[in-house]
Amino acid sequence: MKERVRRIVMDHGRLSVASLSDADDLYRAGMTSHSSVNVMLALESEFDIEFPDEMLTRETFATIDAIVGAVGSLAGAA
Amino acid sequence: MAAAAFHEAVAAAAGVAAQHADDVDARARFPREAIDALRDGGTLGASVGTAHGGPDVGFADICDACRVLSRGCAATGMIFAMHHIQVASIARHAGDSAYIRDYLGRVASEQRLVASATSEVGTGGDLRRSIACVEDRGGGRLGFTKNAPTVSYGGHADDVLTTVWRGPDADASDQVLVLTARDESGMTQTGEWDTMGMRGTCSPGFEISAVFGPEQIVPGEFAPICSETMVPWSHLTWAHVWLGIATSAVGRAQAMVRAQGRRSPDVTPEAGGRLSAVVARLQAMRAFVDAATAEYAALMDGDPAHLSSFGYGLRINNLKIRASEDVAAICHDALGVVGIAGYRNGTPFSLGRHVRDSLSAALMIGNERIHATNARILLVQREV
Numbered sequence: 001m002k003e004r005v006r007r008i009v010m011d012h013g014r015l016s017v018a019s020l021s022d023a024d025d026l027y028r029a030g031m032t033s034h035s036s037v038n039v040m041l042a043l044e045s046e047f048d049i050e051f052p053d054e055m056l057t058r059e060t061f062a063t064i065d066a067i068v069g070a071v072g073s074l075a076g077a078a
Numbered sequence: 079m080a081a082a083a084f085h086e087a088v089a090a091a092a093g094v095a096a097q098h099a100d101d102v103d104a105r106a107r108f109p110r111e112a113i114d115a116l117r118d119g120g121t122l123g124a125s126v127g128t129a130h131g132g133p134d135v136g137f138a139d140i141c142d143a144c145r146v147l148s149r150g151c152a153a154t155g156m157i158f159a160m161h162h163i164q165v166a167s168i169a170r171h172a173g174d175s176a177y178i179r180d181y182l183g184r185v186a187s188e189q190r191l192v193a194s195a196t197s198e199v200g201t202g203g204d205l206r207r208s209i210a211c212v213e214d215r216g217g218g219r220l221g222f223t224k225n226a227p228t229v230s231y232g233g234h235a236d237d238v239l240t241t242v243w244r245g246p247d248a249d250a251s252d253q254v255l256v257l258t259a260r261d262e263s264g265m266t267q268t269g270e271w272d273t274m275g276m277r278g279t280c281s282p283g284f285e286i287s288a289v290f291g292p293e294q295i296v297p298g299e300f301a302p303i304c305s306e307t308m309v310p311w312s313h314l315t316w317a318h319v320w321l322g323i324a325t326s327a328v329g330r331a332q333a334m335v336r337a338q339g340r341r342s343p344d345v346t347p348e349a350g351g352r353l354s355a356v357v358a359r360l361q362a363m364r365a366f367v368d369a370a371t372a373e374y375a376a377l378m379d380g381d382p383a384h385l386s387s388f389g390y391g392l393r394i395n396n397l398k399i400r401a402s403e404d405v406a407a408i409c410h411d412a413l414g415v416v417g418i419a420g421y422r423n424g425t426p427f428s429l430g431r432h433v434r435d436s437l438s439a440a441l442m443i444g445n446e447r448i449h450a451t452n453a454r455i456l457l458v459q460r461e462v
Contacts, residue, residue, distance in 0.1 A: 026300060030249040032206065032393075036453045044458075053461050056388040058301070 079133035087119025096150030104279035123186030130185035148322025153278025159315035171298025193235035275434030320405035331415035402439035
C-alpha cells in the first residue's frame with residue numbers, strides 16, 4: 001500500500017523535491033492545501049474510501065507515514 | 079487594565095474618530111487624532127495578553143472595539159483591526175523566543191503601532207507565496223528586499239511584519255514572518271493611495287529593504303500562523319469593521335425616517351418599509367458575525383487541529399464572503415431609504431463615505447479567490 005500512496009503523492013502533490021522519506025513533511029516539500037486536495041481525491045479513488053471530515057486536517061496528510069496510517073484505518077474498517 | 083477601562087478608552091477614541099472622519103476621508107490622510115487617542119488609552123496592547131502587560135481583554139472585546147470605532151470612522155477601525163491581527167500573529171506563535179516576549183512587552187508599554195507587508199508585486203495577490211527572500215548579509219545579519227504594492231499605514235507604523243520566502247533552498251510556499259522596526263526597514267514609498275474608499279488607511283506601495291537579526295523571525299511556521307490566527311483574526315475583525323459601517327449607515331437611514339415621522343406624526347413615512355427591510359438585513363449580518371466570533375473565541379486556545387480543519391476553513395471563508403457582501407448591500411439599501419440627502423455630502427444623512435468604504439470589503443482578499451479555495455475544499459469536505 002505504501003508504494004501506491006507514495007506514487008499518488010508524487011503524481012498529485014506537485015512536490016518540488018524528487019526524493020522523500022516516509023517521515024518528511026510534505027507541506028515543507030511543496031505540497032499546498034490546493035494540491036493536498038488532489039492527493040485526497042486520488043487516494044479516495046485508488047482505495048475506494050472516503051475520508052471523514054474529522055480526518056481532513058493538515059496532520060493527516062503531513063507525511064507518507066501519516067497518510068498510510070489514515071488510509072489503512074479506513075480500508076481496514078471497510 | 080480591565081475590560082471596562084478598555085471599552086471606555088475605545089468609546090472615547092471612537093468619538094474622536096467620528097469627529098475627524100470626513101476630513102480624513104476627503105484628504106485621504108491618516109486618522110492621527112483617533113490613533114493617538116487609542117494609544118493614549120493604552121488599547122494597542124490589547125492582543126499581547128496580560129502576561130506581557132496588555133489589558134485584560136479577550137478576542138470578542140477587540141472585535142467589539144473594531145465595530146465601535148468603525149461606526150465613527152471605518153479607516154480608524156480598520157487600522158486598529160490590522161494592528162491587532164499583526165500583534166496576535168506574533169504573540170500566539172512566539173514559541174519561547176525571549177526577543178519576541180520582550181517585544182510584546184514593548185508593544186504594550188510603548189503602544190507601538192504594527193503594520194504588515196504581506197502583499198508582493200508578482201505573486202498575483204497570493205498571500206501564501208513570497209518572492210522576496212531571506213539573504214545572509216554577513217556578520218550574523220540577515221536581510222530582504224520586498225516590493226509590496228500595499229502597506230496599510232506603512233508611513234505611520236512603528237514596526238512592520240513582513241512575509242518573506244525562507245530562502246532559495248526552501249520550497250516556494252515556505253515563508254517566514256519577519257518583524258522589523260521602522261528604522262531598520264528601509265521603506266521607500268512607491269505609489270500614492272488615492273482610492274474610492276478606506277482612504278484614511280493610507281495604504282500605498284513600499285519597497286522595503288530591511289536588515290535584521292535572526293531573532294526577529296517569528297518562530298512559528300507560517301501555515302499554522304495563517305490558519306490558527308492570521309486568517310480568522312482578519313476575517314472576523316474586518317467583519318466587525320463592516321458591521322460598524324453598516325450599523326452607522328442604517329442609523330443614518332433611521333434618523334432620516336424619524337425626522338420625516340416627526341414632520342407628519344399621523345402618517346408612517348413612505349420609506350419606513352424600506353427601512354424595515356434594511357434593518358432585517360443588518361440584524362441577520364450581526365447574528366452571523368457574532369456567531370462566528372463566538373465560535374472562534376471558543377476554539378482559539380483549544381486543539382489547533384479544529385482551526386486547521388477544512389470544515390473550519392470553509393466556515394471562516396464564508397463568513398468573510400457574506401459579511402463583505404452584506405455591508406455593501408446594506409449601505410446601498412440605506413441610501414435608498416435616505417434618498418438625495420444621503421447622496422449629497424455634508425448632511426447628517428450623508429452616506430457617500432459609507433458606500434465607498436463598504437465596496438473595499440469584497441476586494442480585501444478578493445471574494446472570487448476565496449470562492450475558488452472553497453470550491454477545492456468542497457471536493458472533499460462532506461458536512462456543510
